[in-house]
Amino acid sequence: MLKQLLTLLTAALITTSAWATPEIGQPAPAFTVIDSKGVTHSLSDFAGKTVVLEWTNHDCPFVRKHYETDNMQSLQREMTGQGVVWLSVISSAPGTQGFVSSAQADQLTADRNAAPTAVLLDSDGVMGRAYDARVTPHMYVIDSNGVLRYAGGIDSLPTAKHEDVAKADPYFATAARAVLAGETVERSISRPYGCTVKYAD
Amino acid sequence: MSATKSWLTLLSNALLAFALLLSSSAAAQVASAVVEQPQLRAQLLSEAQQVAAGERFTVAVKLMPDAGWHTYWVNPGDSGLATTLAWQLPAGSEAGAIQWPIAHKFRIGPLANYGFEGDTYLLTDIAVPADYSASDYTLAVRADWLVCEDYCIPGFAELSVTLPVGAETSLAPSQRDSFASARAQLPERADWPAAFDIQAKQVTIAVRHADAAAMASDDSFYAFVGAGELVEHATDGTVFVSDDTVFIQRPQNTFYSGVADTIPLLLVSDQRAVLLNATQQAKGQALNVKGLAVNAAVKPPAPLTNLPLMLLFAVLGGLMLNLMPCVFPVLSLKALSMANSGDQRRSHALWYSAGVIISFLAIAAVLLALRATGAALGWGFQLQNPWLIAAMALLFTAIGLNLSGLYQVATRLMGLGGSSQPEHGPRGSFATGVLAVVVASPCTAPFMGVALGFAIVQPPLVALSVFAALGFGLALPFLLIAWIPALAKRLPRPGQWMERFKQWMAVPMYLTAVWLIWVFGRQTGVDSMALLLIAAVLMATMLWWLGLRQLQPQPSITGGLLTLALMSLSLLALAASLQFAQAPSKTATAADSEQNWQPWSAAKLSELQQAGQPVFVNMTADWCITCLANEKVALDTAATRALFAEHTIAYLKGDWTLQDPAITEYLGQFSRNGVPLYVLYWPGQEPQILPQLLTPAIVREHITQFVSP
Structure with missing residues (x-):
């Protein structure tokens, strides 16, 4: 009896509480986060530009797969070369894997020869939770009208094997190129694979 | 001395080498070397120490993560990676899918993963080709895993074992314990009907089985959905049980991008773990429907559904009618006269039987017509209907009281039957049969009530057959005597025993009433049941009063009024019990049988x-x-x-x-x-x-x- 009542209440809660989930085809969630240079960025600052969000954690084997094969850096160059705003987001809480100071973040960018527009330090996880980012790398594409067009994994092969980068279907890159070309995105959602984002509890 | 020593050294060296050879061949065959990787050691084990062409055997990849580290299930959850096994086997061999152990849920902040801690065995069946002719069989596997604590490390191992090939597969005694613990980690497999569908960003899974319902009523119950990105993993969602169906509702995963038609579903409670397949319910696909259609009503114990058995009981019932006080004396007279009627007795008996059976069929037809009218009016004769159950409970009580002798069922037809003179010839015999049914009615009416109550819930053809069988039973002694006249002399004499027999027959009637009241109580609750019992008491009082009046030559008007008053009071109590019925049944369960649409x-x-x-x-x-x-x-x-x-x-x-x-x-x-x-x-x-x-x-x-x- 009590259990039934509880389940009913839970059902009511689940359905009525607004789920903060990003939706394809809907305006992307707003954010305001400081980057490694101390500059504050908001989504609204980039109106008229295509924005790519990349959740990252430099010690995660899945992130390393794409940095050590130069896949991520190549994509960053390709995209930023076409006027895309590429934001690498670190949502690791202090004391967890992937958490870095602003100096360390810049060092990582230099060491890895990475080319993001900025590295956002989201250690309280507010932006990560707004986007429901679950893993690193977790990729999002927002078009010039601020509409979310892609969310999911970087490619089709959920492994940490470097040799799989070349074999995979590059879901994220295909979607981003389609958005830049003004075409419809065929696959706008895919399985995000990688390490859990190390949120503060 | 030195020679002796050198001989001894040589001998001991030789023995050592032999022992090493033995042990290495035994060990290397059934277990691979242990591969050490960061935070995890891996090994390949074979349950068989010898394999045979055309046979299957089981191997296990044993993962031994450090304490606190885990590997992943087929659906790893929000992150992580299921362990994969890539087999390299001799040509023509086949490796089955991984038989996953029972998964556990790991909460990581707002997210959840599914996997295994501690020593984990991933069992796989290997089929050796039928035409395999080499003397040994080497199987190699590359295992790729992700082992995680707070952070994750991918790892892999290449493992292999070589087994001798013989005439038949034989199991390695040294591996018995390992494979026993491996199988202890496996869930049971079941084929309980299960289906899921997605509506409005919610995934609803239904599993129909009493065992599933029992599992789900435990607080420890959790459903592991074996498909990535179908449901959200971190939220428990909603589980509710209706009769024997479990409904599991979970929000659709934010990153849902399609799902296979059939997915594994692992149900786990503290007591059990059961693996089944759930099928996506396609629109209009009625295939799975019957397995899953939910029966909302409290099911009364199923009435007898075995037709031959039912007919046998009906024949026996009809036969028993002959023993009733108002039938038996007629039977004995008839029997004697018939035994003496010579050549015509068989045709006489057949026509008589036809008369009896057709009369019974006519009663059944009237009943079915009434039922059809009732259904057209919208009141269904279904045992699920508390009204019908209550009415039947009262009917059976009344029948029992009649058999106990509290009151009589008097019909005018009695006199009619007594006064008519049987004609001769087939028509006469037929009419006698019809009249026998009519004459017997005061005693048979209670039994007819039983048959009526029973047949009313059956399909028409079954109801007709039951009544025909009853008639056949009633006519059976005549048929027997017609063929074996000697039987007539064996019949007992009419007497007081008939009355006693009738009174004993009241007992099963009362018990039936108890059963019906219990069903009613299950459907509606204790309060309504008490009201129904009050109705029964009032009705009994009324019948007792009626019985007293039947003994008086000149019934008084006030007595008649009292009868009427008691009858209306008992009807009122019956109505009240049903009004009341709705309150408890509504709050108690979702399974409410009362239709409000x-x-x-x-x-x-x-x-x-x-x-x-x-x-x-x-x-x-x-x-x-x-x-x-x-x-x-x-x-x-x-x-x-x-x-x-x-x-x-x-x-x-x-x-x-x-x-x-x-x-x-x-x-x-x-x-x-x-x-x-x-x-x-x-x-x-x-x-x-x-x-x-x-x-x-x-x-x-x-x-x-x-x-x-």
């Missing part, structure tokens, strides 16, 4: 609208799990029923199970091509479409918005 039709809808009544339309189908779940959670609840009653909202339900074109057209009006569809019509307002996923709160909100404060 009417079938939808376009005409009915517009009629109600014109009458200015608010209307709630529910378009549903048997194969629509979401529809059923909504009804259980939000519509068939005490609160919603009360709400509908309070605002006199007419509830219309349309059944699209067979894709009724009228409903298809109606759905089209709302640009829908499927169910569920919920529409609320409020006088003077635009029709309101409710969400496809209902909660009591949603229904309440939609209704109360129209009610002026």
Whole structure:
């Protein structure tokens, strides 16, 4: 009896509480986060530009797969070369894997020869939770009208094997190129694979 | 001395080498080397120490993560990676899928993963080709895993074992314990009907099995969905049980991008772990429907459904009728006269039997006609209906009291039967048969009541057969005597024993009444049951009074009035018990048998609208799990029923199970091509479409918005 009542209440809660989930085809969630240079960025600052969000954690084997094969850096160059705003987001809480100071973040960018527009330090996880980012790398594409067009994994092969980068279907890159070309995105959602984002509890 | 020593050294060296050879060949064959990787060691084990062509054997990849580290299930959850095994086997061999152990749930902040801690065995069956001719069999596997604690490390190992090939497979004694613990980690496999569908970003899974229902009522119950990105993993969602069906509702995963038609579903409670397959419910696909259609009513114990057995009982019942006080004396007289009637006795007996059986069939036909009329009027004769159960309980009590001798069933037909003179010839014999049924009616009526009560819930053909069998039973002694005249002399003499026999027969009647009252109590609750018992007491009092009056030559008017008063009081108690019935049954469970809806039709809808009544339309189908779940959670609840009653909202339900074109057209009006569809019509307002996923709160909100404060 009590259990039934509880389940009913839970059902009511689940359905009525607004789920903060990003939706394809809907305006992307707003954010305001400081980057490694101390500059504050908001989504609204980039109106008229295509924005790519990349959740990252430099010690995660899945992130390393794409940095050590130069896949991520190549994509960053390709995209930023076409006027895309590429934001690498670190949502690791202090004391967890992937958490870095602003100096360390810049060092990582230099060491890895990475080319993001900025590295956002989201250690309280507010932006990560707004986007429901679950893993690193977790990729999002927002078009010039601020509409979310892609969310999911970087490619089709959920492994940490470097040799799989070349074999995979590059879901994220295909979607981003389609958005830049003004075409419809065929696959706008895919399985995000990688390490859990190390949120503060 | 030195020679002896060197000989000894040589011998011991040789022995050592031999021992090493033995041990290495035994060990290397069934277990690979252990591969050390960061935080995890891996090994390949074979259950067989010798394999054979054309046979299967089982191997295990044993993962030994450090304490606190885990590897992943087939669906790793929000992150992580399922372990993969890539086999390299001799040509023609086959490796089965991984038999996953029982998964565990790991919470990581707002996310959840599924996997295994501690020593984990991934079992796989290997089939050796039938034409395998080499003397040994080498199997190699590359295992790729992700081992995680707070952070994750991918790892892999290449493992292999070589086994000798022989005439038959033999198991390695050294591996018995390992494989026993491996199998202890496996879930049971079951083929319980299970299906899922996705509506309004909610995934509803239904599993129909009493065992599943038992598991789900445990607080430890959790359903592991074996498909990535179908449901959200971190939220527990909602689980509710209705009869023997478990409904599991979970929010659809944000990163859902399609799902296979059939997915593994692992149900786990503290007591059991069961693996089954769940199939996606396609629109209009009636295949799984019957397995899953939910029976909302409290099921009364099933009446006898075995037709031959039923007919046998009916024949025995009919036979027993012959022993009743008002039948037996006739039987003995008849029997004697018939035994003496010479050549014609057989045809006489046959015509007599025909008369009896046709009379019984006529009674059954009248009964069925009544039933059909009743059904047309909308009151179904179903055992699920508490009204019918209560009426039958009272009927059986009355029958029992009659058999006990409290009162008599007097009919005018008795006199009729007694006065008529049987004619000769077939027509005469037939008429005698008909009359026998009529004459016997005072005694047979109670038994006919039993047959009636029983047959009323059966399909027409069964009901007719049962009555025919009863008639056959009644006529059976005559048929027997006709063929074996000597039997007539064996018949016992009529006497007081007949009366005693009749009184004993009251006992099963009372017991039947108890059973029916119990069913009624299950359906409606203890309070209603008490009221039904009061009705029974009042009825018994009335019958007792009636019985007293039957003994008086000149019944008084006041006595008649008292009878009437008691009869109306007992009817009142019966009605009250049913009124009362609704309160407990509504709050107790979602399974409420009381129907508060009417079938939808376009005409009915517009009629109600014109009458200015608010209307709630529910378009549903048997194969629509979401529809059923909504009804259980939000519509068939005490609160919603009360709400509908309070605002006199007419509830219309349309059944699209067979894709009724009228409903298809109606759905089209709302640009829908499927169910569920919920529409609320409020006088003077635009029709309101409710969400496809209902909660009591949603229904309440939609209704109360129209009610002026």
